[in-house]
Amino acid sequence: MGSFTRLTAAIAAAVCATTTAAAAIEVSTTAASGAFAYTLGNATYYSPAAAVVSGCFADSKRGSTELLPLTVLETDQMTVTADVLVNLTRTYASLDDVWTPNFLSDGALVLLTPPGAVLDASAGAWIIATGTRYLLPTTGLDISSFGSSGVNVFFVPGSWDLKPGPYTFSIGPAGVTIRQTYALHRDRLEAFVFGTTPVPGLSAYAQVDLVVSSYQDAWIPVPSRLYSLGDGRPLAGVRVALKDIYDLEGVQTGGGSRSYAEVYAPPNKTAVSVQKLLDLGAVIVGKTKTSQFAHGADPWQFLDIHYPWNPRGDGYLTAASSSSGSAAAIAGYDWIDIALGSDTRGSVRKPAALVGSYGIRPTWGSMDLTGVIPLATEMDTAGFFARDPALFTKVAGLWFHDSSSVPVNKTFTRFPSKIIYPVDYFPLRNPAAQTLFDSFLATLETEFGMLRTQINLTTTLRSTVSDPAITNSTTFQLSSNRLAEYVSYHQVGVPLAEKWTAAFPGAGYPPLDPNPRAAFNRSASLTPSDYDAAVALKNKFKDYFLSTVLRPNAETCSEGIMVLDMGTGGLPSYREQALNALPGATALSVTIPAGGPNMPSNYLASTAGCPEVGIPVGQVSYRSEISLQEEMIPVSVDLVAAPGCDGMLLELTRRLAELGVAKTVRTGRTAF
Ligand SMILES: *[C@@H]1O[C@H](CO)[C@@H](O)[C@H](O)[C@H]1NC(C)=O
Ligand SMILES: *[C@@H]1O[C@H](CO)[C@@H](O)[C@H](O)[C@H]1NC(C)=O
Ligand SMILES: *[C@@H]1O[C@H](CO)[C@@H](O)[C@H](O)[C@H]1NC(C)=O
Numbered sequence: 001m002g003s004f005t006r007l008t009a010a011i012a013a014a015v016c017a018t019t020t021a022a023a024a025i026e027v028s029t030t031a032a033s034g035a036f037a038y039t040l041g042n043a044t045y046y047s048p049a050a051a052v053v054s055g056c057f058a059d060s061k062r063g064s065t066e067l068l069p070l071t072v073l074e075t076d077q078m079t080v081t082a083d084v085l086v087n088l089t090r091t092y093a094s095l096d097d098v099w100t101p102n103f104l105s106d107g108a109l110v111l112l113t114p115p116g117a118v119l120d121a122s123a124g125a126w127i128i129a130t131g132t133r134y135l136l137p138t139t140g141l142d143i144s145s146f147g148s149s150g151v152n153v154f155f156v157p158g159s160w161d162l163k164p165g166p167y168t169f170s171i172g173p174a175g176v177t178i179r180q181t182y183a184l185h186r187d188r189l190e191a192f193v194f195g196t197t198p199v200p201g202l203s204a205y206a207q208v209d210l211v212v213s214s215y216q217d218a219w220i221p222v223p224s225r226l227y228s229l230g231d232g233r234p235l236a237g238v239r240v241a242l243k244d245i246y247d248l249e250g251v252q253t254g255g256g257s258r259s260y261a262e263v264y265a266p267p268n269k270t271a272v273s274v275q276k277l278l279d280l281g282a283v284i285v286g287k288t289k290t291s292q293f294a295h296g297a298d299p300w301q302f303l304d305i306h307y308p309w310n311p312r313g314d315g316y317l318t319a320a321s322s323s324s325g326s327a328a329a330i331a332g333y334d335w336i337d338i339a340l341g342s343d344t345r346g347s348v349r350k351p352a353a354l355v356g357s358y359g360i361r362p363t364w365g366s367m368d369l370t371g372v373i374p375l376a377t378e379m380d381t382a383g384f385f386a387r388d389p390a391l392f393t394k395v396a397g398l399w400f401h402d403s404s405s406v407p408v409n410k411t412f413t414r415f416p417s418k419i420i421y422p423v424d425y426f427p428l429r430n431p432a433a434q435t436l437f438d439s440f441l442a443t444l445e446t447e448f449g450m451l452r453t454q455i456n457l458t459t460t461l462r463s464t465v466s467d468p469a470i471t472n473s474t475t476f477q478l479s480s481n482r483l484a485e486y487v488s489y490h491q492v493g494v495p496l497a498e499k500w501t502a503a504f505p506g507a508g509y510p511p512l513d514p515n516p517r518a519a520f521n522r523s524a525s526l527t528p529s530d531y532d533a534a535v536a537l538k539n540k541f542k543d544y545f546l547s548t549v550l551r552p553n554a555e556t557c558s559e560g561i562m563v564l565d566m567g568t569g570g571l572p573s574y575r576e577q578a579l580n581a582l583p584g585a586t587a588l589s590v591t592i593p594a595g596g597p598n599m600p601s602n603y604l605a606s607t608a609g610c611p612e613v614g615i616p617v618g619q620v621s622y623r624s625e626i627s628l629q630e631e632m633i634p635v636s637v638d639l640v641a642a643p644g645c646d647g648m649l650l651e652l653t654r655r656l657a658e659l660g661v662a663k664t665v666r667t668g669r670t671a672f
């Protein structure tokens with residue numbers, strides 16, 4: 001048993017007449033003043049400022065102030081025995097990674113029981129033995145067998161709405177304050193901008209600006225899983241890391257830019273897509289780092305914020321670009337369940353492949369992106385990462401559920417029989433990765449009766465499409481870039497510059513990272529008709545692709561499933577630019593050789609609006625320039641289908657998980 005050690009100043013005494021809880025100087029500097037951190041046993045915890053219970057009660061005033069850990073136990077037993085309580089605490093400890101028995105010793109104990117329940121002598125003895133200082137039974141619990149014991153007892157009014165789990169409890173002249181409590185985890189991978197906690201009773205969140213003083217790693221608050229025990233919603237208690245381009249009411253949206261965070265107030269409304277997850281019961285634990293405004297960037301081009309650490313291999317590999325914070329978090333921390341990213345031209349699919357997690361880019365247009373910083377509205381999608389294929393398919397099925405005019409769950413009566421294998425992108429550069437890829441395809445063939453069909457995309461494209469703006473990869477990429485440049489400039493860059501000038505007269509243009517700065521510079525000369533031309537070219541490719549390569553099909557949803565690699569083909573790509581020029585390593589963005597494929601593989605689904613699911617299939621070794629030993633790098637297979645076939649791809653993933661082919665990946669150095 002550990003002792004309760006408060007990490008900050010003691011709670012100030014306050015007069016009972018002041019019903020708003022008055023706690024003193026705290027760890028946090030901004031919104032969460034009144035919050036505090038403490039240690040218990042070997043762990044660090046946090047209690048936010050907002051209380052779930054606060055006020056004076058007839059028998060709750062004490063002369064001096066005490067601050068204690070508190071446990072809420074809830075049972076439906078009419079006779080509460082020691083056995084009942086022992087079983088309950090064992091269950092709590094096994095279900096949760098926040099509550100521990102340390103909360104009992106020298107703590108307060110709330111017992112939620114049905115009306116007319118009786119506490120027997122064995123339970124009383126157990127409570128005393130745990131070292132409980134305050135016992136707070138539900139009004140009406142018969143505690144006549146609970147002898148005088150030095151334990152302070154007062155009854156919990158029925159109006160208190162407490163869920164089982166860990167809390168902090170303070171009592172003094174100001175009455176009682178009960179606050180939720182969170183396990184604090186050190187963000188060693190620097191994946192987060194800051195942590196967040198829901199404000200009890202409100203739709204808003206509070207920002208937790210707490211850092212470990214050395215290295216400035218954020219402390220991330222993780223809620224007890226016990227808080228959602230009685231919550232029947234399908235994603236109750238699912239812990240989510242949220243990319244910092246999604247608005248969350250009450251906390252700063254930064255979009256990876258210090259300038260942006262400086263001039264915009266925290267949003268007063270949560271993004272529609274995020275609200276949908278909250279309504280399903282999910283809880284946001286923090287905002288994760290993004291490249292600036294989700295523009296593509298290599299790790300060394302992150303200047304406003306430090307690039308997150310990909311935990312895989314030697315810890316010095318890239319996790320690609322804009323959703324890298326979310327990808328690092330899902331691969332590094334078993335205390336989060338899913339991480340939200342966004343995918344415009346690969347920013348869920350690439351990081352997912354690089355960290356070896358599940359990832360999805362849904363059918364374009366299927367999610368309302370109000371409240372999300374836009375990049376290229378013609379290609380932007382909301383996606384996410386997960387380690388567990390069962391949770392991955394469950395969340396996707398609920399979150400992307402057909403609720404807009406753009407379907408994600410078109411019907412199918414059987415899986416497609418064709419695996420479309422575009423030879424342009426194969427073989428993978430590491431033969432061991434190709435072997436893993438092939439063996440996954442062999443499983444699709446034997447288990448689902450599919451057959452691999454080779455196509456040369458470049459040849460098919462050149463023989464069907466006459467528009468040189470499409471067949472020439474240089475002009476096509478330029479046009480595709482304009483979809484982002486134009487929208488990002490007009491919807492983000494221009495308003496930001498205006499706000500900056502108004503806030504800091506004479507300060508000139510807001511400082512930006514190199515890629516958005518260059519993109520905004522190019523965009524300044526783009527006309528609306530340049531943009532319209534880029535949209536038209538994109539749609540022309542989409543029509544071509546969906547009529548010749550990945551055709552919709554009534555029986556199988558998509559005539560075939562295209563397979564692609566979104567990673568590096570099993571070669572290391574480091575966060576340090578110079579190392580990528582060494583033999584055996586690779587840059588992440590590969591320049592397309594003459595006669596090679598028309599476009600990078602990540603452009604296909606983005607341009608044609610297709611759903612794409614990434615499945616980690618294994619790992620291969622490489623010799624690290626950092627650790628100077630063999631390390632492992634994950635290999636994934638991406639599956640692409642016609643728009644609206646998200647449900648089919650997810651059902652296939654679910655079946656692969658049942659077969660044991662799609663496995664839960666681990667956190668840390670290796671995925672498997
Ligand atoms: C902390 O204590 C728990 C038991 O209370 C133990 O399981 C865990 O391994 C300890 N963690 C560390 C980092 O010492
Ligand atoms: C406590 O758990 C044990 C073992 O699971 C069980 O045998 C016993 O009936 C339980 N007792 C109560 C009171 O729930
Ligand atoms: C919320 O913020 C928007 C944009 O800043 C503003 O127009 C609106 O009035 C605010 N609404 C409330 C209820 O404060």
Ligand SMILES: *[C@@H]1O[C@H](CO)[C@@H](O)[C@H](O)[C@H]1NC(C)=O
Pocket residue numbers: 396397398400401402408409646647650
């Ligand atoms: C598609 O529909 C099935 C059956 O109703 C459901 O189980 C699944 O979750 C849905 N998937 C999506 C992506 O909406």
Ligand SMILES: *[C@@H]1O[C@H](CO)[C@@H](O)[C@H](O)[C@H]1NC(C)=O
Pocket residue numbers: 472473474475
């Ligand atoms: C592709 O377009 C670029 C830029 O317009 C041009 O320089 C190049 O010659 C074109 N390539 C071919 C093969 O036409």
Ligand SMILES: *[C@@H]1O[C@H](CO)[C@@H](O)[C@H](O)[C@H]1NC(C)=O
Pocket residue numbers: 520521524
């Ligand atoms: C673009 O960059 C050039 C070179 O730095 C600079 O002279 C010019 O003012 C910039 N224009 C805009 C619109 O950002």
Ligand SMILES: *[C@@H]1O[C@H](CO)[C@@H](O)[C@H](O)[C@H]1NC(C)=O
Pocket residue numbers: 423424426456457458459595596
């Ligand atoms: C695909 O076709 C292009 C153009 O015909 C050709 O240059 C290339 O070698 C082909 N790729 C493969 C892998 O066969």
